[in-house]
Amino acid sequence: MEFLEGGKSVKRILRGAGERALDIVFPPRSLITGKVASQDSVEAELWSHINFLDEPCCEACGFPFDYDLGRGVLCGRCEIKRPTYDRARSAFKYDNDSRRLVLSFKHGGRQEGLSVFAQHMKRAGRSLFEGCDALLPVPLHPSRLRARRYNQSLILARALSKQTGIAVAPDILQRVKATSSQGGKSYSGRKRNVSGAFAVRASAKNRVKGKAFILIDDVYTTGSTLEACAKTLKRAGAARVDTITLARVANPQSVPT
Numbered sequence: 001m002e003f004l005e006g007g008k009s010v011k012r013i014l015r016g017a018g019e020r021a022l023d024i025v026f027p028p029r030s031l032i033t034g035k036v037a038s039q040d041s042v043e044a045e046l047w048s049h050i051n052f053l054d055e056p057c058c059e060a061c062g063f064p065f066d067y068d069l070g071r072g073v074l075c076g077r078c079e080i081k082r083p084t085y086d087r088a089r090s091a092f093k094y095d096n097d098s099r100r101l102v103l104s105f106k107h108g109g110r111q112e113g114l115s116v117f118a119q120h121m122k123r124a125g126r127s128l129f130e131g132c133d134a135l136l137p138v139p140l141h142p143s144r145l146r147a148r149r150y151n152q153s154l155i156l157a158r159a160l161s162k163q164t165g166i167a168v169a170p171d172i173l174q175r176v177k178a179t180s181s182q183g184g185k186s187y188s189g190r191k192r193n194v195s196g197a198f199a200v201r202a203s204a205k206n207r208v209k210g211k212a213f214i215l216i217d218d219v220y221t222t223g224s225t226l227e228a229c230a231k232t233l234k235r236a237g238a239a240r241v242d243t244i245t246l247a248r249v250a251n252p253q254s255v256p257t
C-alpha cells in the first residue's frame with residue numbers, strides 16, 4: 001500500500017517536472033505578439049482595456065444593464081420572446097480590444113492565457129454551475145475541424161472544467177450541416193444558416209433526458225448558434241440549457257436584422 005502511494009506521488013512529481021520542462025521549451029508567449037510575454041507586453045496593455053461583464057444583466061440573455069433593476073429582470077428583446085436557452089453569460093464585451101485577444105486564440109492557435117480566460121468565464125457564469133451535469137462545447141463540422149485542427153470551444157470547455165470540476169461531454173452534440181461563416185450575415189441570415197445544423201448523437205440520446213447542460217462557445221454575437229444548439233438539446237429532453245461564452249457583442253442590435 002505504502003509502495004503504491006509512494007508510486008503515485010513519484011508520478012505526480014514527474015508530471016510537475018514535465019510541465020516545468022515544457023515551460024522552458026515553450027516559454028509562455030503573448031497571445032497577441034507571439035513574443036515571450038513580459039510584464040509590459042502589448043497583451044498586458046490590452047487586458048487593461050478589457051470591458052468585463054457582470055451583473056446587473058438580463059436574467060435570460062445576459063445583456064448588460066447600466067443599473068441594477070433587481071433579480072430576474074429581462075431585457076426588452078427577451079421580454080417579447082425568451083430565448084430557448086435558459087441563461088447566457090459572458091466574461092467580457094466583444095469590442096476592438098477584446099477582438100484581438102479572441103481572434104488570436106481562435107485563429108492563431110495560441111492557448112497561453114487560457115486559464116485566465118477560464119477564470120473569467122467561471123466568474124461570469126458562477127450562478128449557473130449548481131446542478132449542472134456537463135459542459136458541452138459547440139461542435140465544429142468535421143470539415144471545419146480538419147481545416148482548423150482544433151475546436152476552440154472544446155479547449156475553453158476543458159479549461160473551465162479544470163476550474164469548476166464539471167465534466168466536459170464533447171460527444172453529445174454534433175454538427176451535421178457544414179454551415180458557412182456567420183460573419184457578415186444579418187440576424188435572420190445567421191438564424192437560417194444554423195437552422196438544423198446540430199443533432200444529438202444517437203449513442204448519446206439516453207444521456208440528455210432530464211439533464212442540465214452549459215454550452216460553451218467563444219463569442220456570442222446574436223445568440224443564433226447557441227439558440228440552435230439549445231433547441232436541439234431541449235427537443236431531446238434536456239431539462240436546462242445555459243450558456244457561457246468568452247465574449248459577447250454587447251449590443252446585438254448593431255448586427256443588421
Ligand SMILES: [Zn+2]
Binds near residue numbers: 060061074075
Ligand atoms: Zn435579454
